Amino acid sequence: MTEIVTYDDIKAAAERIADHIRPVALARAGAELWFALEHLQHTGSFKARGAANFVATHVAAGTMPEAGIVIASGGNAGLANAWAAVRHGVPVTVFTPTTSPAVKVARIRALGARTRQVGTEYDDALAASREHAASTGALLSHAYDHPLVAAGAGTLLEEIRRAGPDLDTVIVACGGGGLFAGVAAAAHVHGVRVVAVEPAGCPTLHAALAAGRPVEVGVESIAADALGARFVTPAALHWARQGDVRPVLVPDAAITVARRTLWEEHRIVVENAAAAAYAALHSGAYQPAPGEKVCVVLCGANTDPSDLVAGP
Structure with a gap:
């Protein structure tokens, strides 16, 4: 079973990566609503936090092999790991599905990573990355299923609390569960939903x-x-059972509307995953109580903004 990320892990990560990441900014979007502008993070997503923690930990411990690291990614984690590895002079290979957005793959290559496209889903790229690690001795990183990665993501909640009001609720997108697990582990300590x-x-x-x-x-x-993960992590499931956690599903149509609304009403350009978090609020899938102070995490912006005016 995956090691469960703890609040102590998050505090250690915060100290480790403080000089490497951009502190999150909060923007007021309503009487009791704030946006956490994490899409302005290095490499355009929160993934930089986990990648910075993962790479820095292994470099400091002397456990980074000459072959560097390898990771499978739909795009954002690959970008983040390429950025973090290059900062330390570490070689990095990124496996992505052939369906990954071209804008993300191009940016990974621009950072100097070796890229290989395999299959049509994240799991195809993951299997190929594991084979690469076994054959080359490269250190296998993971887009979300690793305690160092989740702990890095959890530093976001700590910064949100320092930057903003006494929030009641934070809304985050959940795929494989790295961001959710880290945020939920910290939120549980602070009594935040x-x-x-x-x-x-x-x-x-x-x-x-x-x-x-x-x-x-x-x-x-x-x-x-x-x-697009096929499994959530055991760590995410663990934290979903602790404290005050509300799982919410949103349809693609609501994500599309939320993404366009963020642009049209707030001039914020994000990718669909980030818009999913706002979609829960905008569509009414999650309805805050009167006076409930809510922060929506806009977690990534690696997208082609031209499609904001396209589609249904």
């Missing part, structure tokens, strides 16, 4: 809660390049 939002076509956390264990789900969503 976490709303975990999944596309209806990729319900990993919902399925795990129903079955009592991580189970395989289908992957069919416009946000699948970032939220």
Whole structure:
């Protein structure tokens, strides 16, 4: 079973990566609503936090092999690991599905990573990355299923609390569960509710809660390049059972509307995965109580903004 990320892990990560990441900014979007602008993070997503923690930990411990690291990614984790590895002079190989957005693959290559495209889903790239690690001795990183990665992601909640008001609730998108697990572990300590939002076509956390264990789900969503995991992590399931956690499903149509609304009303451009979190609020899938102070995490912006005016 995956090691469960703890609040102590998150505090250690915060100290380790403080000089490497951009502190999150909060923007007021309503009387009791704030946006956490994590899409402005290095490499355009929260993934930089986990990648920075993973790479820095292994470099400091002397456990980084000459072959460097290898990771499978729909795009954002590959970008983040390429960025973090290059900062330390570490070689990095990124496996992505052939369906990954071209804008993400191009940016990974621009950072100097070796890229290989395999299959049509994240799991195809993951299997290839594991084979590469076994044959080359490269250190296998993971897009979300690793305590160092989840702990890095959890530093976001600590910064949100320092930057903003006395929040009651934070809303985050959930795919494989790295961001959710880290945020929920920190939120549990501070008594903050976490709303975990999944596309209806990729319900990993919902399925795990129903079955009592991580189970395989289908992957069919416009946000699948970032939220298209087939299993949620055991760590995410653990934290979903602790404290005040509300799992929410949103359809693709609601994600599309939320993404366009963020642009049209706030001039914020994000990718579909980030819009999924706002979709829970905008569509009414999650309805805050009167006076409830809510922060929506806009977790990534690696997208082609031209399609904001296209589609249904």
